[in-house]
Amino acid sequence: MAKKLRIALAGNANVGKSAIFNQLTGLNQIVGNWPGKTVERAEGTLHFKGYTIRVIDLPGIYSLSTFSMEEIVSRDYIAIEKPDIIINVIDASALERNLYFTLQLLELEAPIVIDLNQVDFAAKKGIRIDGEKLSKALGVPVNPTVAITGSGINELLSTVIALIKGERKLKPLKVKYGKEIEKRVQAIEKLVSTKLPQLCAVYPARWTAIKLLERDTNVAGKLKSYENGKEVLYYAEKLASELEKIHGETSPVIIASERYGLATKIAKTVTIIETPPKISLEQKLDALTTHKILGYPILAVTLASMFTLIFVGGNFISMSLDYVFGIFTTYVESILSSLLPEIAVSLISRGILSGIVAGITVALPYIVPFYVLLALLEDSGYLPRVAFLMDNLMHKIGLHGKAFIPLILGYGCSVPACIGCRIMETERERFLSAFVVVLIPCAARTVVILGLVGRFVGLHAALALYAFDLILIFILGRIAFKVLPGEPVGLIMEMPSYKKPSARNITLKTWSRTRDFVFIAFPIIIAGSVAIEALSLFGLMNYIIEAASPLMSGWLGLPSVAGIPLIFGVLRKELTLILLSELTPLRSLSNIQMIVFALVTMIYIPCLATIAACMREFGWKKALAMAVIDIALAFFLGGIAYRLLSLVMST
Amino acid sequence: MQFRNRGKPEKQNPRINEETISLTNLREGERGVITHAFGGFGLVRRLAEMGLTPGVEVKLLRKGPFRGPMQVEVRGVALALGYGIASKVFVRPLKAESNG
Numbered sequence: 001m002a003k004k005l006r007i008a009l010a011g012n013a014n015v016g017k018s019a020i021f022n023q024l025t026g027l028n029q030i031v032g033n034w035p036g037k038t039v040e041r042a043e044g045t046l047h048f049k050g051y052t053i054r055v056i057d058l059p060g061i062y063s064l065s066t067f068s069m070e071e072i073v074s075r076d077y078i079a080i081e082k083p084d085i086i087i088n089v090i091d092a093s094a095l096e097r098n099l100y101f102t103l104q105l106l107e108l109e110a111p112i113v114i115d116l117n118q119v120d121f122a123a124k125k126g127i128r129i130d131g132e133k134l135s136k137a138l139g140v141p142v143n144p145t146v147a148i149t150g151s152g153i154n155e156l157l158s159t160v161i162a163l164i165k166g167e168r169k170l171k172p173l174k175v176k177y178g179k180e181i182e183k184r185v186q187a188i189e190k191l192v193s194t195k196l197p198q199l200c201a202v203y204p205a206r207w208t209a210i211k212l213l214e215r216d217t218n219v220a221g222k223l224k225s226y227e228n229g230k231e232v233l234y235y236a237e238k239l240a241s242e243l244e245k246i247h248g249e250t251s252p253v254i255i256a257s258e259r260y261g262l263a264t265k266i267a268k269t270v271t272i273i274e275t276p277p278k279i280s281l282e283q284k285l286d287a288l289t290t291h292k293i294l295g296y297p298i299l300a301v302t303l304a305s306m307f308t309l310i311f312v313g314g315n316f317i318s319m320s321l322d323y324v325f326g327i328f329t330t331y332v333e334s335i336l337s338s339l340l341p342e343i344a345v346s347l348i349s350r351g352i353l354s355g356i357v358a359g360i361t362v363a364l365p366y367i368v369p370f371y372v373l374l375a376l377l378e379d380s381g382y383l384p385r386v387a388f389l390m391d392n393l394m395h396k397i398g399l400h401g402k403a404f405i406p407l408i409l410g411y412g413c414s415v416p417a418c419i420g421c422r423i424m425e426t427e428r429e430r431f432l433s434a435f436v437v438v439l440i441p442c443a444a445r446t447v448v449i450l451g452l453v454g455r456f457v458g459l460h461a462a463l464a465l466y467a468f469d470l471i472l473i474f475i476l477g478r479i480a481f482k483v484l485p486g487e488p489v490g491l492i493m494e495m496p497s498y499k500k501p502s503a504r505n506i507t508l509k510t511w512s513r514t515r516d517f518v519f520i521a522f523p524i525i526i527a528g529s530v531a532i533e534a535l536s537l538f539g540l541m542n543y544i545i546e547a548a549s550p551l552m553s554g555w556l557g558l559p560s561v562a563g564i565p566l567i568f569g570v571l572r573k574e575l576t577l578i579l580l581s582e583l584t585p586l587r588s589l590s591n592i593q594m595i596v597f598a599l600v601t602m603i604y605i606p607c608l609a610t611i612a613a614c615m616r617e618f619g620w621k622k623a624l625a626m627a628v629i630d631i632a633l634a635f636f637l638g639g640i641a642y643r644l645l646s647l648v649m650s651t
Numbered sequence: 652m653q654f655r656n657r658g659k660p661e662k663q664n665p666r667i668n669e670e671t672i673s674l675t676n677l678r679e680g681e682r683g684v685i686t687h688a689f690g691g692f693g694l695v696r697r698l699a700e701m702g703l704t705p706g707v708e709v710k711l712l713r714k715g716p717f718r719g720p721m722q723v724e725v726r727g728v729a730l731a732l733g734y735g736i737a738s739k740v741f742v743r744p745l746k747a748e749s750n751g
Contacts, residue, residue, distance in 0.1 A: 392717045
């Protein structure tokens with residue numbers, strides 16, 4: 001039987017960690033969430049020299065403190081689950097900052113192997129790292145790799161196995177601090193190990209002591225559940241205050257400075273600067289794309305071409321697929337009707353089948369190309385530049401530059417956009433971004449706006465709707481920003497160098513994201529489709545139309561049948577247009593009616609798949625609140641627009 | 652964290668070495684040594700973890716448009732800091748040896 005191993009990948013963001021993960025596991029990966037957390041968890045398996053190795057890709061983080069959920073998840077995994085080996089992926093071109101994280105892994109007394117990645121890229125910058133020396137300094141093996149080509153991966157795995165077999169031994173460096181800190185760390189450590197033996201079974205005593213001295217709220221919280229915890233905590237706080245008095249800084253800053261001091265010292269002794277760095281193509285590209293003036297047209301052109309490509313290409317594929325599936329559905333229906341009663345046939349074909357078809361005709365043509373282009377933008381390193389350019393504007397709605405990225409995603413599809421809000425640091429920021437993101441007209445809504453207003457009223461009216469939407473987002477964003485409790489977080493973001501994206505990584509990324517989308521969206525689209533079909537089969541639809549009629553015709557000035565497409569639109573927004581045209585000739589609608597209908601469709605509710613994604617990210621309460629606010633807002637604005645437009649157009 | 656004036660009390664050109672200025676007042680391409688940052692406990696800690704600790708040398712690479720973020724180089728890495736954050740980070744400017 002194969003022997004089992006569990007290894008974890010840990011390291012900073014932008015060091016090529018996921019590329020290493022892809023090299024190790026290929027298609028054998030499962031992407032999900034950490035239990036109870038909206039932090040992505042990627043796991044995969046591989047076989048090597050008779051071992052079955054489970055690899056867990058920890059989130060990319062800069063520290064093991066408690067700034068974000070990612071950091072807590074990572075350190076708890078390392079301390080509690082105790083993987084056999086941790087591969088610490090570090091970027092050879094930014095050794096100092098990466099070693100800061102490595103030192104914290106050593107403090108956590110984790111068994112680590114260093115994967116010195118991007119050595120090719122570092123060489124380009126004129127930096128060479130002496131792996132032997134680094135290995136000696138840290139007391140752990142160091143393996144150079146180039147993740148994109150996969151060079152060095154086998155050696156890395158061999159090192160891991162050698163450690164497991166005991167052929168190689170770790171002599172990890174003990175991170176020592178300056179006298180003032182060290183004295184206090186040791187005093188707390190002594191107290192921790194005598195007073196809290198249960199805690200020490202999980203977390204190393206010295207690590208706990210350092211964290212307490214750093215005023216780590218998460219560790220302090222853990223202490224409170226122990227009998228002697230309070231006493232230790234009180235003592236640690238006293239020592240932290242002493243330290244702060246001596247240095248005139250807060251204790252986490254003092255300790256971080258010391259840790260960086262050590263990282264700098266190690267980095268200096270192992271780095272060989274070969275050629276003086278000259279201005280590279282990447283740097284020129286960086287200067288151009290973040291340029292005060294030129295940066296914006298470049299951004300506009302990039303986004304415009306991306307969306308043109310998706311819409312033109314997607315529309316074509318979508319229509320062809322619709323046609324093919326139309327034939328298929330009729331065929332299935334005719335077979336089924338000879339076998340089953342009519343109600344069952346309708347439920348299966350119009351419920352389940354059309355749900356699947358709806359999913360496929362949205363997912364394949366729009367989502368897949370969108371994911372490919374997104375992965376391209378991500379892997380090349382362009383997205384941080386976009387965040388840089390848009391930071392100031394996003395601050396106006398209480399967010400920062402990074403939130404512009406899910407906002408762009410929103411023009412493609414709200415589902416990945418909602419999930420994309422994870423790049424924001426805090427729960428508040430995530431929710432705030434998601435709240436505005438669902439109001440962005442996605443590909444399906446664009447079909448309605450362009451297909452109805454753009455086609456019959458004129459492009460200027462369609463563009464006006466888009467402009468109105470942006471203003472609305474701005475206003476709502478500001479309100480939400482004021483109403484939601486908590487402090488806004490500013491932008492602190494690494495700007496990684498530009499890199500050539502690899503086809504393999506893009507394919508794998510697209511694949512795992514598409515699969516994720518299918519898992520979230522399909523069940524809910526199918527269930528919703530069946531439910532609505534059941535409603536109409538049992539004749540309940542008419543009651544709903546009747547009940548909604550005062551709202552539809554009285555308040556919104558639409559034909560009362562317009563209620564039906566709006567109900568179906570919850571499944572898939574472009575259905576609203578298709579159904580509306582089946583119920584009433586589109587030309588019979590007045591310009592005002594078209595604008596009002598498109599406006600309501602644009603805002604009234606995120607589609608079911610998006611609600612499902614929001615539920616997964618924020619829980620059902622917040623997802624429901626979002627849906628209710630959007631519905632109320634859409635009908636409110638629709639009615640106002642109807643009255644205002646009637647007034648304006650009659651004069 | 653309290654504000655501490657590390658400079659001498661003489662009134663001089665504010666860009667002279669002994670004075671500390673906000674990161675936002677550095678010019679593009681100029682270097683400075685971080686003296687302190689002020690702001691909440693969490694923010695100062697975060698800055699330190701990203702490598703912006705007192706005593707470290709930074710280079711202002713680029714200023715974003717419309718009071719936008721500052722791009723700085725610290726410890727061999729480029730970081731973008733929002734304007735609000737950058738204005739809370741104070742540096743002692745180093746004499747320009749104009750490059751960049």
